[in-house]
Amino acid sequence: MKTASAERFSSPLWRDPGLAAAALSEMETLAGKASALTGGTVNFMEVCGTHTMAIAASGMRKLFPKTLRMLSGPGCPVCVTSQGDIDRVLALAEVPGVILATFGDMMKVKGSKGLDLHAMRERGTDVRVVYSPLDAVALAEAEPSRQVIFVGVGFETTAPVIAGAVARARKAGLKNFSSTAFFKLVPPALELLLSDPENRIHGFMLPGHVSAIIGLKPYAFVAEKRRVPCVVTGFEPLDILAGVNMLLRQVVSGKPAVEDEYFRAVRAEGNPAARRLMDEVFAVGPASWRAIGTVPGTGLGFSKAYERFDAVKRFGIKYKEAPEPKGCRCGQILLGKALPPDCPLFGKACTPSSAVGPCMVSSEGACAAWFKYGG
Numbered sequence: 001m002k003t004a005s006a007e008r009f010s011s012p013l014w015r016d017p018g019l020a021a022a023a024l025s026e027m028e029t030l031a032g033k034a035s036a037l038t039g040g041t042v043n044f045m046e047v048c049g050t051h052t053m054a055i056a057a058s059g060m061r062k063l064f065p066k067t068l069r070m071l072s073g074p075g076c077p078v079c080v081t082s083q084g085d086i087d088r089v090l091a092l093a094e095v096p097g098v099i100l101a102t103f104g105d106m107m108k109v110k111g112s113k114g115l116d117l118h119a120m121r122e123r124g125t126d127v128r129v130v131y132s133p134l135d136a137v138a139l140a141e142a143e144p145s146r147q148v149i150f151v152g153v154g155f156e157t158t159a160p161v162i163a164g165a166v167a168r169a170r171k172a173g174l175k176n177f178s179s180t181a182f183f184k185l186v187p188p189a190l191e192l193l194l195s196d197p198e199n200r201i202h203g204f205m206l207p208g209h210v211s212a213i214i215g216l217k218p219y220a221f222v223a224e225k226r227r228v229p230c231v232v233t234g235f236e237p238l239d240i241l242a243g244v245n246m247l248l249r250q251v252v253s254g255k256p257a258v259e260d261e262y263f264r265a266v267r268a269e270g271n272p273a274a275r276r277l278m279d280e281v282f283a284v285g286p287a288s289w290r291a292i293g294t295v296p297g298t299g300l301g302f303s304k305a306y307e308r309f310d311a312v313k314r315f316g317i318k319y320k321e322a323p324e325p326k327g328c329r330c331g332q333i334l335l336g337k338a339l340p341p342d343c344p345l346f347g348k349a350c351t352p353s354s355a356v357g358p359c360m361v362s363s364e365g366a367c368a369a370w371f372k373y374g375g
Contacts, residue, residue, distance in 0.1 A: 014234075014236030014237065014238045014239060015236060015237055015238065016238065019238055020238060020241060023238065023241035023242060023245060024063055024241065026245055027064070027065060027068070027241065027244060027245055027248065028065050030245060030248035030249060030252060031064075031065035031067045031068045031248060032065070032067065033248075033252045034067075034202075034248050034251040034252050035068075037251060037252065037254075038202055038251070040067075041067055041068070041069045042067055042068050042069065042202050042203075042248070042251065043069050043071055043200050043201055043203075044068070044069070044070055044071070044201070044202060044203045044204070044205055044244065044247055045070070045071040045072070045073040045193070045201050045203075045205065045336050046070055046071070046072060046073060046075070046205040046233075047073040047074070047075040047186065047189075047190070047205065047206055047207050048075040048205075048206075048207030048208065048209065048210070048364075049072075049075045049076035049077075049079070049362065049364025049365065049366075050075075050207070050208075050209065050235055050364055051075070051205055051207070051233065051235065051240065052072045052075070052076075052364065052365075052366050052369050053363070053364055053368075053369045054237070054240060055070060055240060056369035056370060056372065056373035056374070057369075057372075057373055058237045058240070059373065060237060060240065060241070064244075068244070070205075070244075071201070071336035071339075072333060072334070072339075072366035072369075073189075073193070073204075073334065073335075073336055074184075074189050074193070074289070074334040074335070075155070075186070075207055075364070076334070076358070076359070076362050076365050076366070077105075077153050077154040077155060077158065077184070077362075077364070078105045078106060078109055078153065078358050078361065078362040078364070078365070079290065079330060079334055079358045079359050079362055079364070079365050079366075080184055080189075080289055080290050080334060081109070081153050081182055081290065081358070082288035082289060082290050082293075082294075082322075083111070083112055083290065083321075083322035083323065083324060083325075084288055084319050084320055084321050084322045085180075085182045085288055085319070086109050086110075086111050086112075086322075086358075087111045087112055087113075087322050088180070088312055088317045088319060089102075089106065089111075089117070089151055089180065090111045090115060090116075090117065090120065091317050092151075092180070092311055092312070092317055093117060093120050093125050093127055094120070094125065095147070095149075095315050097146055097147060098126065098146070098147045098149055098315075099126045099128060099139060099143065099146050099147070099148045099149070100117070100125070100126065100127045100128070100149050100151065101128050101129075101130045101136035101139060101148060101149065101150045101151070102117065102127065102128075102129060102130070102150070102151040103129070103130070103131075103151070104129045105361065105362045105363060105364075106151055106153070107121075107127070107129065108361045109358045109361050109362075110325065110355075111322075112322035112323065130150075132161075132165075133150050133152070133161055133162045133164070133165030133166075133179070134164075134165050134168065136148055136149075136150035136165065136177070136179075137165050137168050137169050137172070137174070137177060140169065140174050140176050140177035141172065141174065143176075144176055146176060147176050147177075147178070148176060148177050148178075149178050149179065149180070149311045149315075150162070150165065150177075150178075150179040150180070150311075151179075151180055151182075152180045152182060152183065153180070153182045153183070154183055154184075155183065155184055155185070155186055155207075155210050156183075156185065156186060156210045156213045156214050157207075157209040157210050157212075157213060158183075159183045159278050159300055160213060160271075160274035160275070160277050160278045162179060162181075163277045163278050163280065163281035164277055166179060166281050166306055166309050167277065167280070167281060167306075169309065170306065170309070177309065178309050178310065178311035178314050178315075179309055179310075179311055180310075180311050180312060181282060181299075181300055181301045181302050181310060182287070182288075182299075183282065183287070183300035183301075184287050184289065184298060184299050184300075185284070185287070185298055185299060185300065186206075186210050186214070186218075187214075187218040187219060187221070187222075188295070188297060189289075189298065190204060190219070190222055191221070192292060192295065192298065193335065193336065194222070194226045194228065196335070198337070199336070200336075201228065201336060202228070202229070202251055203229040203230065203231070203247035203248075203251060204219075204222065204228065204229070204230045204231075204247075205231060205233045205240070205243050205244070205247065206219060206230050206231060206232040206233065207232075208232060208233060208234050208239075208262040208265060208266060211232040211260075211262070211266045211270065212265055212266050212267075212271060213271050213274050213275065213278075214270045214275065215266070215267060215269045215270025215271075216232065216258050216260060216266075216268045216270075217268070217269075219232075219258045220258055222256075222258070223256040223257050223258050224256075227256050228256055229247050229251060229256040230256070230257070230258045230259065231243045231246045231247050231250075231258075231259045231260075231261050232258070232259070232260045232261060232262050232266050233261045233262055234261060234262035234264070234265065239261060239262065242261050243261045246259050246261055278300070279303075280303065280305070280306075281302065281303060281306045282300040282301060282302060282303055282306075283300065283301060283302070283303040283304070284297055284299070284300060285297070285299060285301040286298065286299060286301075287299020287300075288319065290324070290330065290331050290334060290358070291324065291330070291331020291332065291334060291335060292331075292335075294319075324357070325356045325357055327343075327344055327345050327356070328345060328350070328356050328357035329342060329343035329344075329345075330343075330357035330358055330359035330360075330365075330367070333359055333366050333367065334359070334366075339366075340359070340366055340367040340369075340371070341370065345357075346360075346367060346370070346371070347371060350367070351371065352368055352371060352372070
């Protein structure tokens with residue numbers, strides 16, 4: 001959706017109160033028409049955790065029509081990582097002589113025995129927070145006598161960046177660097193959601209960051225096969241309001257499509273160079289999802305040419321299924337079947353300072369967003 005005013009990219013434009021008021025007025029009208037067609041509430045899912053946080057931080061959820069319900073989806077990388085994979089990360093941290101490098105969001109995700117990386121570091125395990133996978137490569141270069149493992153989790157956004165770090169380590173001939181490859185793919189995640197007979201999703205607000213890499217074509221099946229509207233959306237308040245209205249128009253017209261609201265950052269073809277790098281280092285394979293299980297073809301593992309950088313294979317860490325934390329409904333929240341306040345632990349036994357599940361731990365988690373900003 002391009003307008004004359006939208007051709008300007010300045011931040012003030014995307015927070016303009018007058019434009020926001022006009023968008024909300026249009027939303028009220030469209031939501032009324034859409035709800036008459038859906039037979040009740042119109043359920044849209046924001047797939048990306050950054051959208052969840054942006055919606056909560058702006059307070060716009062309170063301004064949405066009562067007939068519109070925004071559900072948080074499986075777009076938080078830490079949240080969708082299965083309990084079994086969290087346990088594998090903790091097991092890697094315990095390998096003698098290893099330096100485990102990770103992004104900060106992983107530090108307080110508890111394993112099935114109640115420990116997290118923060119607690120393990122306090123006990124003497126060498127766990128270091130880094131800001132880039134290249135920092136982990138630099139660690140391996142600086143300490144050639146130590147094995148350095150980077151905790152690789154995420155979606156198509158982070159996979160190319162980590163692939164670049166692995167390719168750099170290979171070019172440098174490093175034998176003491178490896179990574180996990182606990183990556184998930186967004187399009188198969190949408191298929192998983194829509195395959196559930198209990199799903200009540202009427203449209204997807206698609207992730208801007210992921211779409212900048214993969215483009216628009218991988219989502220085509222959602223509109224064409226599943227007949228569900230899709231809009232790739234940016235992260236400013238007006239981006240989100242515009243994205244919601246674009247979804248509502250598709251519902252009202254009965255013509256589902258894949259539209260690009262975030263045209264200033266996302267191209268139809270995505271980023272071919274990033275995809276080539278990702279395809280070189282990784283290969284499509286099974287992935288273990290929280291609350292879903294292990295599903296073929298929904299993730300990325302190391303390709304044959306790079307499998308020596310696979311940390312779980314190098315150190316022989318086997319996968320074991322592990323139960324969700326008792327009482328935690330993070331998995332149901334990720335599937336759009338519950339909201340954070342539906343969880344009996346939310347705001348009581350589970351808070352950001354003492355989180356039970358990853359939806360409260362991660363800065364992109366739905367529970368963390370609801371706790372910080374309210375529903």
